[in-house]
Amino acid sequence: DAGVIQSPRHEVTEMGQEVTLRCKPISGHNSLFWYRQTMMRGLELLIYFNNNVPIDDSGMPEDRFSAKMPNASFSTLKIQPSEPRDSAVYFCASSMTGTADTQYFGPGTRLTVL
Amino acid sequence: GDSVTQMEGPVTLSEEAFLTINCTYTATGYPSLFWYVQYPGEGLQLLLKATKADDKGSNKGFEATYRKETTSFHLEKGSVQVSDSAVYFCAPFDRGSTLGRLYFGRGTQLTVWP
Numbered sequence: 001d002a003g004v005i006q007s008p009r010h011e012v013t014e015m016g017q018e019v020t021l022r023c024k025p026i027s028g029h030n031s032l033f034w035y036r037q038t039m040m041r042g043l044e045l046l047i048y049f050n051n052n053v054p055i056d057d058s059g060m061p062e063d064r065f066s067a068k069m070p071n072a073s074f075s076t077l078k079i080q081p082s083e084p085r086d087s088a089v090y091f092c093a094s095s096m097t098g099t100a101d102t103q104y105f106g107p108g109t110r111l112t113v114l
Numbered sequence: 115g116d117s118v119t120q121m122e123g124p125v126t127l128s129e130e131a132f133l134t135i136n137c138t139y140t141a142t143g144y145p146s147l148f149w150y151v152q153y154p155g156e157g158l159q160l161l162l163k164a165t166k167a168d169d170k171g172s173n174k175g176f177e178a179t180y181r182k183e184t185t186s187f188h189l190e191k192g193s194v195q196v197s198d199s200a201v202y203f204c205a206p207f208d209r210g211s212t213l214g215r216l217y218f219g220r221g222t223q224l225t226v227w228p
Contacts, residue, residue, distance in 0.1 A: 004157075033215075042220045043158075043203065056215070091157050102148075103216060105157030 002026070004106035006092050012112045018080040021109045024073055025094030033103060034067055034077050035091040043091075049075065050097050082113045120204050120219035127194055127226050135189040135222045137178075137204030145206035147171075147180055147187040148216065152201045161189075161202070194226045 005024040013019055025032050033048040047057040052069045060067070064083070069075040079086055089110050093103040121136040139145065146165040150158040162171035167182035176191045187204060201223050205216040 043218045045215065045218075048215060093157075102160045102163070103158075105159065107157050 006106035010110045014114050016081045019082045021077040023075045023092030029094035031095045031097045032075050033093040036088045038088045084113045087113050118219040120222050123223040125224045129228050130193045133191040133194045137187045139206045145208050148205040149189050150203040196226045199226045
Protein backbone atom coordinates (compact mmCIF):
# COMPACT_ATOMS: atom_id res chain seq x y z
CA ASP A 1 0.00 0.00 0.00
CA ALA A 2 1.21 3.48 -0.76
CA GLY A 3 1.64 5.72 2.23
CA VAL A 4 0.78 9.38 2.39
CA ILE A 5 2.06 11.08 -0.74
CA GLN A 6 3.23 14.67 -0.77
CA SER A 7 4.42 16.84 -3.62
CA PRO A 8 6.66 18.52 -4.33
CA ARG A 9 9.37 17.18 -2.01
CA HIS A 10 11.33 20.38 -2.29
CA GLU A 11 10.21 23.84 -3.28
CA VAL A 12 12.32 26.95 -3.62
CA THR A 13 10.53 30.16 -4.42
CA GLU A 14 10.90 33.89 -4.12
CA MET A 15 9.15 36.08 -1.64
CA GLY A 16 5.73 37.13 -2.85
CA GLN A 17 5.12 34.08 -4.99
CA GLU A 18 2.24 31.69 -4.49
CA VAL A 19 3.11 28.22 -3.22
CA THR A 20 0.85 25.17 -3.38
CA LEU A 21 1.64 22.00 -1.48
CA ARG A 22 -0.24 18.81 -2.24
CA CYS A 23 -1.17 15.72 -0.28
CA LYS A 24 -2.80 12.41 -1.04
CA PRO A 25 -3.84 10.58 2.14
CA ILE A 26 -3.92 6.84 2.59
CA SER A 27 -6.99 5.33 0.98
CA GLY A 28 -9.76 4.78 3.51
CA HIS A 29 -8.47 7.33 6.00
CA ASN A 30 -10.94 10.09 6.70
CA SER A 31 -8.88 12.49 8.78
CA LEU A 32 -6.11 14.61 7.30
CA PHE A 33 -3.65 16.88 9.08
CA TRP A 34 -1.24 19.57 7.92
CA TYR A 35 1.79 20.28 10.13
CA ARG A 36 4.69 22.67 9.90
CA GLN A 37 8.09 21.90 11.40
CA THR A 38 10.83 24.43 12.13
CA MET A 39 13.79 24.44 14.44
CA MET A 40 12.42 27.38 16.38
CA ARG A 41 8.83 26.27 16.86
CA GLY A 42 9.01 22.51 16.54
CA LEU A 43 6.03 20.66 15.06
CA GLU A 44 2.87 22.76 14.76
CA LEU A 45 -0.56 21.58 13.72
CA LEU A 46 -1.91 24.00 11.12
CA ILE A 47 -5.28 22.49 10.26
CA TYR A 48 -7.09 19.21 10.20
CA PHE A 49 -9.99 17.83 8.22
CA ASN A 50 -12.50 15.11 8.92
CA ASN A 51 -14.50 13.71 6.01
CA ASN A 52 -13.17 16.60 3.91
CA VAL A 53 -14.51 19.23 6.32
CA PRO A 54 -12.09 21.52 8.20
CA ILE A 55 -12.47 20.84 11.92
CA ASP A 56 -9.80 23.01 13.48
CA ASP A 57 -7.85 25.68 11.64
CA SER A 58 -6.72 27.60 14.70
CA GLY A 59 -3.11 26.79 13.90
CA MET A 60 -3.13 28.50 10.52
CA PRO A 61 -0.71 31.38 11.00
CA GLU A 62 -2.54 34.08 9.05
CA ASP A 63 -4.72 34.81 6.08
CA ARG A 64 -1.91 34.11 3.68
CA PHE A 65 -2.40 30.42 4.43
CA SER A 66 -5.35 28.44 3.14
CA ALA A 67 -6.12 24.74 2.91
CA LYS A 68 -8.70 22.78 0.97
CA MET A 69 -9.81 19.20 0.74
CA PRO A 70 -12.07 18.90 -2.31
CA ASN A 71 -12.37 15.13 -1.99
CA ALA A 72 -11.26 12.24 0.17
CA SER A 73 -8.07 11.65 -1.77
CA PHE A 74 -6.57 15.09 -2.17
CA SER A 75 -5.72 18.18 -0.15
CA THR A 76 -3.78 21.37 -0.79
CA LEU A 77 -2.08 23.92 1.41
CA LYS A 78 -1.58 27.26 -0.26
CA ILE A 79 0.54 30.20 0.79
CA GLN A 80 -0.08 33.48 -1.00
CA PRO A 81 1.99 35.57 -0.90
CA SER A 82 4.91 33.61 0.54
CA GLU A 83 7.45 35.15 2.92
CA PRO A 84 10.92 34.00 4.04
CA ARG A 85 9.55 33.16 7.50
CA ASP A 86 7.34 30.51 5.89
CA SER A 87 10.43 28.44 5.16
CA ALA A 88 9.91 25.11 6.90
CA VAL A 89 9.13 21.45 6.31
CA TYR A 90 5.41 20.90 5.82
CA PHE A 91 4.00 17.48 6.65
CA CYS A 92 0.70 15.94 5.78
CA ALA A 93 -0.66 13.05 7.84
CA SER A 94 -3.78 10.92 7.71
CA SER A 95 -5.63 8.61 10.09
CA MET A 96 -8.94 6.95 10.83
CA THR A 97 -11.32 9.16 12.76
CA GLY A 98 -12.85 8.52 16.08
CA THR A 99 -10.18 6.20 17.35
CA ALA A 100 -6.87 6.87 19.03
CA ASP A 101 -5.33 5.45 15.95
CA THR A 102 -1.99 6.07 14.37
CA GLN A 103 -1.36 9.09 12.23
CA TYR A 104 0.65 8.24 9.14
CA PHE A 105 2.95 10.97 7.98
CA GLY A 106 4.10 11.79 4.51
CA PRO A 107 7.76 12.48 3.72
CA GLY A 108 7.22 16.24 3.89
CA THR A 109 7.78 19.18 1.59
CA ARG A 110 10.82 21.30 2.33
CA LEU A 111 9.89 24.88 1.45
CA THR A 112 12.49 27.61 1.07
CA VAL A 113 11.32 31.14 0.44
CA LEU A 114 14.12 33.46 -0.66
CA GLY B 115 -5.96 22.72 27.51
CA ASP B 116 -3.84 19.70 26.85
CA SER B 117 -0.08 19.90 26.77
CA VAL B 118 2.99 17.72 26.90
CA THR B 119 6.44 18.33 28.34
CA GLN B 120 9.42 16.39 27.09
CA MET B 121 12.95 16.21 28.32
CA GLU B 122 15.01 18.75 26.44
CA GLY B 123 17.71 17.47 24.19
CA PRO B 124 20.01 16.87 22.66
CA VAL B 125 20.79 13.56 24.29
CA THR B 126 24.12 12.00 23.36
CA LEU B 127 24.92 8.42 24.30
CA SER B 128 27.41 5.73 23.49
CA GLU B 129 26.24 2.56 21.85
CA GLU B 130 24.72 0.03 24.32
CA ALA B 131 23.98 2.74 26.89
CA PHE B 132 20.62 2.93 28.66
CA LEU B 133 18.17 5.54 27.40
CA THR B 134 15.41 7.39 29.21
CA ILE B 135 13.46 10.27 27.68
CA ASN B 136 10.98 11.78 30.11
CA CYS B 137 7.50 12.83 29.10
CA THR B 138 4.70 14.24 31.22
CA TYR B 139 1.33 15.43 30.03
CA THR B 140 -1.73 17.32 31.12
CA ALA B 141 -5.10 16.36 29.72
CA THR B 142 -8.71 17.11 30.42
CA GLY B 143 -9.71 13.55 29.78
CA TYR B 144 -8.11 10.15 29.72
CA PRO B 145 -5.84 10.23 26.72
CA SER B 146 -4.12 7.53 24.78
CA LEU B 147 -0.36 8.07 24.69
CA PHE B 148 2.04 7.78 21.79
CA TRP B 149 5.73 8.00 21.03
CA TYR B 150 6.66 8.91 17.48
CA VAL B 151 10.14 8.84 15.96
CA GLN B 152 11.56 10.94 13.14
CA TYR B 153 14.67 9.70 11.38
CA PRO B 154 16.77 12.24 9.48
CA GLY B 155 15.04 13.51 6.37
CA GLU B 156 11.84 11.60 6.99
CA GLY B 157 8.35 12.15 8.36
CA LEU B 158 7.27 10.98 11.78
CA GLN B 159 6.33 7.37 12.33
CA LEU B 160 4.69 5.61 15.21
CA LEU B 161 7.11 3.96 17.62
CA LEU B 162 4.73 2.70 20.31
CA LYS B 163 1.51 3.50 22.10
CA ALA B 164 -0.54 2.74 25.22
CA THR B 165 -4.27 3.29 25.60
CA LYS B 166 -4.97 2.84 29.30
CA ALA B 167 -3.35 3.11 32.69
CA ASP B 168 -0.52 0.66 33.39
CA ASP B 169 -0.39 -0.44 29.76
CA LYS B 170 3.12 -0.87 28.43
CA GLY B 171 3.82 -0.07 24.81
CA SER B 172 6.87 -1.64 23.23
CA ASN B 173 8.59 -1.80 19.86
CA LYS B 174 12.16 -2.24 18.58
CA GLY B 175 13.44 -2.62 22.15
CA PHE B 176 11.81 0.61 23.29
CA GLU B 177 9.25 0.62 26.09
CA ALA B 178 6.99 3.13 27.79
CA THR B 179 4.44 2.59 30.57
CA TYR B 180 1.27 4.65 30.97
CA ARG B 181 1.42 6.07 34.48
CA LYS B 182 -1.85 7.79 35.24
CA GLU B 183 -0.92 8.71 38.81
CA THR B 184 2.13 10.67 37.65
CA THR B 185 0.72 11.58 34.20
CA SER B 186 3.89 10.30 32.63
CA PHE B 187 4.91 8.14 29.69
CA HIS B 188 8.69 7.92 29.82
CA LEU B 189 10.50 6.22 26.94
CA GLU B 190 13.23 3.70 27.76
CA LYS B 191 15.61 1.39 25.96
CA GLY B 192 18.11 -0.85 27.62
CA SER B 193 20.82 -0.73 24.97
CA VAL B 194 20.76 1.88 22.25
CA GLN B 195 22.26 1.49 18.81
CA VAL B 196 23.67 4.00 16.36
CA SER B 197 20.60 3.41 14.21
CA ASP B 198 18.39 4.78 17.02
CA SER B 199 19.73 8.27 16.37
CA ALA B 200 16.60 10.30 15.64
CA VAL B 201 14.18 12.78 17.14
CA TYR B 202 11.57 11.33 19.51
CA PHE B 203 8.17 12.91 20.10
CA CYS B 204 5.77 12.21 22.94
CA ALA B 205 2.12 12.80 22.03
CA PRO B 206 -1.08 12.35 24.04
CA PHE B 207 -4.22 11.81 22.01
CA ASP B 208 -7.03 13.88 23.41
CA ARG B 209 -10.43 12.45 22.60
CA GLY B 210 -11.98 15.62 23.99
CA SER B 211 -15.28 16.94 22.88
CA THR B 212 -14.42 16.96 19.20
CA LEU B 213 -12.90 14.28 17.06
CA GLY B 214 -9.64 14.12 18.92
CA ARG B 215 -6.14 15.13 17.98
CA LEU B 216 -2.54 14.46 18.92
CA TYR B 217 -0.58 17.02 20.91
CA PHE B 218 3.11 16.73 20.05
CA GLY B 219 5.93 17.62 22.39
CA ARG B 220 8.93 19.61 21.25
CA GLY B 221 10.86 16.49 20.42
CA THR B 222 14.09 15.14 21.88
CA GLN B 223 17.10 14.71 19.61
CA LEU B 224 19.03 11.51 20.34
CA THR B 225 22.51 10.90 18.96
CA VAL B 226 24.20 7.56 19.55
CA TRP B 227 27.94 7.26 18.96
CA PRO B 228 29.66 3.97 18.13
